[in-house]
Amino acid sequence: MAPLKSLEPEFSAIDSHFQMFCVSLGIFTEDFLLYDLHKLTGFAEQKPNSERLKQGITQLLSVVDGLHKPWMNGMDLLEDAKQNKHILSTGCEGIDMLLGGGLREGQLTEIVGPSSSGKTQVCLQAASSVAKKHMGSVVYIDTCNSFSPQRVASFVGLVSNLPFDQGAKHKILQNVMSNILCHSVFDIFAMFGVLHQLEFKLRSQKGDNQVQLLIVDSISSLITPILGGSGLHGHALMLSVGYLLKKLAHEHNIAILVTNHTVGGEGGIPKPALGETWKSIPHVRLLLSRDRGNNICSVSIIKHSSMASGKAASFMIYG
Amino acid sequence: MPTSAKWWIDGDESAAEMLARVSAERSVSLLPPPLHRLPLRVGNVVELVGPSPSAKTLILIQAAINTILPSEWNGVHYGGLERSVMFIDLDCRFDILCLSEMLKHRIMNLNGSMNKMNQDQEDIGMQNFDTRRKSNIAYDEELYTLCMRRFLYVRCYDSFEFLSTLKTMHCHLQKEKEVKHSSIHLLMIDRKSLSLQSVFETVVQEIRKLVQVHPMLVIATKTTTFGDRNFANEAHRKYLPDTLDFRNAATNTRQLPYQENMPSVWQSFVTHRVHVRPSDHVTIVDRQNHSLYLSEWLLPSLSYLDKFIVQDGGVFLHN
Numbered sequence: 336m337a338p339l340k341s342l343e344p345e346f347s348a349i350d351s352h353f354q355m356f357c358v359s360l361g362i363f364t365e366d367f368l369l370y371d372l373h374k375l376t377g378f379a380e381q382k383p384n385s386e387r388l389k390q391g392i393t394q395l396l397s398v399v400d401g402l403h404k405p406w407m408n409g410m411d412l413l414e415d416a417k418q419n420k421h422i423l424s425t426g427c428e429g430i431d432m433l434l435g436g437g438l439r440e441g442q443l444t445e446i447v448g449p450s451s452s453g454k455t456q457v458c459l460q461a462a463s464s465v466a467k468k469h470m471g472s473v474v475y476i477d478t479c480n481s482f483s484p485q486r487v488a489s490f491v492g493l494v495s496n497l498p499f500d501q502g503a504k505h506k507i508l509q510n511v512m513s514n515i516l517c518h519s520v521f522d523i524f525a526m527f528g529v530l531h532q533l534e535f536k537l538r539s540q541k542g543d544n545q546v547q548l549l550i551v552d553s554i555s556s557l558i559t560p561i562l563g564g565s566g567l568h569g570h571a572l573m574l575s576v577g578y579l580l581k582k583l584a585h586e587h588n589i590a591i592l593v594t595n596h597t598v599g600g601e602g603g604i605p606k607p608a609l610g611e612t613w614k615s616i617p618h619v620r621l622l623l624s625r626d627r628g629n630n631i632c633s634v635s636i637i638k639h640s641s642m643a644s645g646k647a648a649s650f651m652i653y654g
Numbered sequence: 655m656p657t658s659a660k661w662w663i664d665g666d667e668s669a670a671e672m673l674a675r676v677s678a679e680r681s682v683s684l685l686p687p688p689l690h691r692l693p694l695r696v697g698n699v700v701e702l703v704g705p706s707p708s709a710k711t712l713i714l715i716q717a718a719i720n721t722i723l724p725s726e727w728n729g730v731h732y733g734g735l736e737r738s739v740m741f742i743d744l745d746c747r748f749d750i751l752c753l754s755e756m757l758k759h760r761i762m763n764l765n766g767s768m769n770k771m772n773q774d775q776e777d778i779g780m781q782n783f784d785t786r787r788k789s790n791i792a793y794d795e796e797l798y799t800l801c802m803r804r805f806l807y808v809r810c811y812d813s814f815e816f817l818s819t820l821k822t823m824h825c826h827l828q829k830e831k832e833v834k835h836s837s838i839h840l841l842m843i844d845r846k847s848l849s850l851q852s853v854f855e856t857v858v859q860e861i862r863k864l865v866q867v868h869p870m871l872v873i874a875t876k877t878t879t880f881g882d883r884n885f886a887n888e889a890h891r892k893y894l895p896d897t898l899d900f901r902n903a904a905t906n907t908r909q910l911p912y913q914e915n916m917p918s919v920w921q922s923f924v925t926h927r928v929h930v931r932p933s934d935h936v937t938i939v940d941r942q943n944h945s946l947y948l949s950e951w952l953l954p955s956l957s958y959l960d961k962f963i964v965q966d967g968g969v970f971l972h973n
Binding site: 409582 | 705706707711745746747748749750751752753754799801802803804805806807808809811812818821822825826846847848849859877
């Protein structure tokens with residue numbers, strides 16, 4: 336919320352008298368929300384220009400009303416879900432089958448797995464599949480130098496089995512590759528920068544070629560260094576990132592895919608990293624594992640917001 | 655103005671009159687299982703605690719469905735309260751499809767059982783049955799839409815948005831009352847990981863004022879962290895001792911204690927507390943494996959555990 340001075344041009348009742356009144360009570364910006372409305376009105380009544388002050392309070396309240404999201408009822412939500420929140424195929428049949436079609440826009444999907452279990456391959460395949468089939472753009476935030484354009488090209492080349500000539504194939508490949516934007520970030524503050532920039536861009540231009548998929552590979556390598564230690568700032572930053580991602584997903588109809596690694600848990604069974612607080616952030620959590628020696632990965636649901644957990648499927652990674 | 659001393663000593667109403675008035679205005683109702691052990695009335699604040707995942711949001715959805723269904727519709731007894739519910743999503747993870755599936759399931763179950771009863775009793779011919787079945791499905795849609803419209807939803811991404819929602823809720827509720835002639839009976843706050851540390855007092859104050867003007871039942875969820883002792887110890891060191899109220903509650907039948915770190919203003923606001931958690935047992939119902947969850951009333955402390963399972967139609971008790 337902006338300081339009260341900046342609201343003056345739009346709302347005439349919030350003039351300098353009102354601002355002085357607020358300053359006398361210690362209200363500068365958002366502190367207005369912490370104040371009891373009846374007490375405030377009571378204070379305003381005691382001043383000589385009480386009517387004007389009360390008008391100012393009502394106007395400020397209307398500004399506050401505009402700050403939060405509007406109320407929706409069940410039917411509005413359902414319509415929004417049907418019209419805006421499409422399902423994006425990941426390109427891996429096993430995952431698609433498990434998730435009932437693929438990644439859902441507006442949801443944060445997390446893939447957990449030990450190292451070299453195929454998480455990055457799944458991300459690259461999802462990126463190529465969405466960029467090719469759904470004609471939307473993909474934002475790939477790469478934290479561990481794992482983005483490989485050659486691999487994406489091979490995924491794209493694999494799927495198209497019609498006999499194209501070299502020129503057309505090259506054109507398709509160019510289109511697809513230009514739809515995938517890759518950002519390399521190595522610390523959490525750079526990631527915040529990228530996300531805020533993306534939010535600003537999405538809010539200001541609502542045209543064609545909208546971002547449909549956002550991939551963060553891997554989010555745990557950004558957050559693990561700041562967790563633990565002497566302060567709770569790490570937890571707060573982790574929660575902020577989680578909420579920012581969920582906000583981006585819901586308001587701009589983007590599907591978000593993040594990867595996470597595993598750590599040893601009780602009894603030697605590996606559990607997802609990032610702890611208990613992160614557990615309640617993703618909508619869907621999938622556990623990926625790969626048998627040594629072959630390319631068959633098995634994926635199972637750890638948590639899903641509308642399906643029972645424990646369902647499993649397996650698929651093969653080509654190439 | 656009556657000035658006699660006798661008028662001052664005579665009460666406004668007798669105890670019987672007051673009891674009759676209060677039971678009519680603030681009636682007692684039973685929530686669906688597993689919260690069914692105690693009758694709850696408007697003005698109570700129920701806190702649902704448990705580790706993640708333990709079906710807390712599903713329990714909230716089930717309570718919501720119970721409230722939005724009418725008690726009777728076209729001859730079928732649904733047993734609902736026919737009031738609106740308000741769901742404040744601080745977790746930003748609510749899936750409307752989950753609510754919609756559970757509602758459809760419930761309507762079809764109750765409708766289906768009614769249909770079967772009618773057919774058995776009256777022995778109708780095939781033609782009659784078809785037309786009746788078609789008209790029943792049409793009624794389902796109307797009933798479904800009506801119920802979905804009674805479900806109101808707001809999403810808040812941080813504590814200030816939550817505060818602004820609470821401040822402006824009074825006007826919105828007034829408008830709803832005028833438009834729909836039915837008031838809100840249930841307020842659900844789904845909060846798993848949002849930190850409200852700095853604004854707890856204001857939040858409690860605002861909810862208290864709201865409940866006074868619009869009598870409703872409040873259910874809030876909260877995640878507990880099992881054995882996350884390091885985190886809790888650090889929190890204790892960093893925060894001032896008067897804002898956090900630590901309680902190591904080791905119940906007498908459980909080995910693992912759970913820690914609660916909520917400010918005392920919130921703890922004195924909550925009137926009932928239920929603890930849910932997954933158990934290690936798996937039961938077989940309808941030839942499918944379901945994991946068993948336990949629920950226990952902590953405040954007031956009842957000495958037995960309820961066991962329940964999660965199925966497509968909702969949360970069901972299991973003995």
